[in-house]
Amino acid sequence: QKEVEQDPGPLSVPEGAIVSLNCTYSNSAFQYFMWYRQYSRKGPELLMYTYSSGNKEDGRFTAQVDKSSKYISLFIRDSQPSDSATYLCAMSKYNAGNMLTFGGGTRLMVKP
């Protein structure tokens, strides 16, 4: 069983929709949670970085962590065609030298 599970999609939504992306994990030692966006033929870029449970908002993006359920989410409001990409969740443990464990990524397509 993988430590981090993520639905691969693809997820297709109309422009302006609210998008919900999710990951589940099995290791309770994960303390830091990240969301990356990866465009085709590019490296991942960090979107959101959170520590422990709760919500964090940055513009149209909201990251949510529920450690009791081992479940993290990324919400995208007013989605745009430029949001079309693969979204990767990643996690790391406390004092683990920045070792990241990635989900497989969800491919998102926002149609005009």
Place this chain on the structure above:
Amino acid sequence: EADIYQTPRYLVIGTGKKITLECSQTMGHDKMYWYQQDPGMELHLIHYSYGVNSTEKGDLSSESTVSRIRTEHFPLTLESARPSHTSQYLCASSSGPTASSYTFGSGTRLTVV
């Protein structure tokens, strides 16, 4: 501009050739990493370094080797390329105790024929 650079972006090479994938960063990060990513699959850590002259193997076994002679430079070498090495290779760097500074390069897409 502080960034992380990978060259070449694309490489098609014959079986048995020796190749070196270059990675350089200008952010002064002490930690550097190599990941392998197959299409539609998750990233797997193959090598990492916590500083000059420090290198370790990651979770995914790889026949490649790395070196870290300078802080900013972390090349990956395959002594004898095989078709099974065909993949995308991503370099990353970070500093500090958490992953908030993690930065990826654009990757090298390697095809071994």
